[in-house]
Amino acid sequence: MDTLKISTGGSVDAGKSTLIGRLLWDTDSITDDRVAAIKKASGENQLDLSLATDGLLIERERGITIDVAHVFFGSAFRNYIIADTPGHFEYTRNMITGASTSQVSILVIGADVGTEAQTERHFFINNLLRIKDVVVVVNKMDLFDFSEEVFENMKRSFKSMLDRGEFEEQRITFIPVSALCGDNVVHRSDSMSWYKGPTLLSYLDELSVDTFGLSKARFPIQCVVQDPEADFIGYAGKLLGADLSVGCEIEVLPSLKRSRVKGIQVYEKHYGRAVKGSSILLTLEDDLKLERGDMIVKAGESPLVMTTLVGVLTWMSSTSLKTGVVYDLQHGIRRVKARVDDIINKLNPDFSQKSADDDALNMNEIGRVRISLDGQIFADPFEELTVNGSFILIDPNSNDTVAVGLINGL
Secondary structure, eight states: OOEEEEEEEOOTTSOHHHHHHHHHHHTTOSOHHHHHHHHHHHTTSSOOGGGGTOOSHHHHHHTSOOSOEEEEEEOSSOEEEEEEOOOSGGGHHHHHHHHTTOSEEEEEEETTTOSOHHHHHHHHHHHHTTOOEEEEEEEOGGGGTTOHHHHHHHHHHHHHHHHHSOOOOOEEEEEEOBTTTTBTTTBOOSSOTTOOSOOHHHHHHHOOOOOTTOOSOEEEOOEEEEEGGGTEEEEEEEOBSSOEETTOEEEEETTOOEEEEEEEEETTEEESEEOTTOEEEEEESSOOOOOTTOEEEETTOOOEEEEEEEEEEEEOOSSOEETTOEEEEEETTEEEEEEEEEEEEEEOTTSOEEEOSSSEEOTTOEEEEEEEEEEEEEEOOTTTOGGGSEEEEEOTTTOOEEEEEEEEEO
16 A cells, blocks of 8 residues: 655644544554553543644643654555644744655644634645645534534635735645544544535545656665675665666766666665665666765756755754855755855745845744855756755754755756
8 A cells, every 4th residue: 555644734722633633543543552541641521632642741731732743544545644743833843844745734724713824834834845735624613513604714714815825736625524523534424414525534545646746766876885706886775756767778967977777676686667765776787986975867867966056945943044154955965065145035924025134044934045055966946856856954063954945946
């Protein structure tokens, strides 16, 4: 079975953790000891299913999600990895981390409060990350006697947010639920007979995910494997973007040398084809004297060789970004020194732009920046090839990750 990666989003108290807990509970995906712990912690009142994901002690004490909890479960049709991300503004950077590898987003709106500023911010981040499928779950329908009118009002409120911004086109699906009672999460609700659409789980089971940003093969070399006695040279790494086959003509960056794929190995087994996402050992017909950090691509499909770039940067550190400061830029396995020369503008959650009124980005702010590198990276614009269009900035003194970035161009 395939695996679908999901992120959650929405404002605090919208019920994200309870929704994920309900999915786990109703699919019998919680271990017996965890079930016992949830029942004990809930006391005599209704089960507190948010305890299935709010694992940190401070989260349980404050009743909020802070860290990103990765939850694994499966249905009869596919496996799932859900990133339960925090709703508070100060933990927006954690939401970006959870959404960065997701294929679909569940955006939770509480029917008691509707669309809020953080809802808009999380939708903006999903849009920025080019997540094409967004499920808007209108939760807490039990508070309003499962009213169809309330659900339609929530839909209109969300759509009015879309009209205010310049968002990329996405598939948006609205589902009314009560995570507390279990209506329309796994099982269809008897209380909302007016709703004819799928439950949340049936929608996810049937979803066909686009292969957006997965069209070109990228094979950064992580390790050169040599056996002089056997006259053997192979290149180990993880294949990104698209498949690669024996006999395929390849090109290597930065040398632009060409050869053909001679063999593909995974441990002792040999294959005629390697699928994207697999870790493989690649051999070539010619000895090109390649090194760690070189990139193998299909001939005619080379990425850009960059020593400068324009990117969208999300600042994640309590210490503000200052122009002119040197950081380490990590792109794949290549790390080069980088300097932010200019903050072109800052971005609002509706994609409107405002000129940078100073030379700094503060925590959780998002801006378009111009960066100079002291070496080369082999990258693609994020909107063309997501797996090769992102990077992180690292503080060389503390080794902390201070920003995540998406490449726009040169």
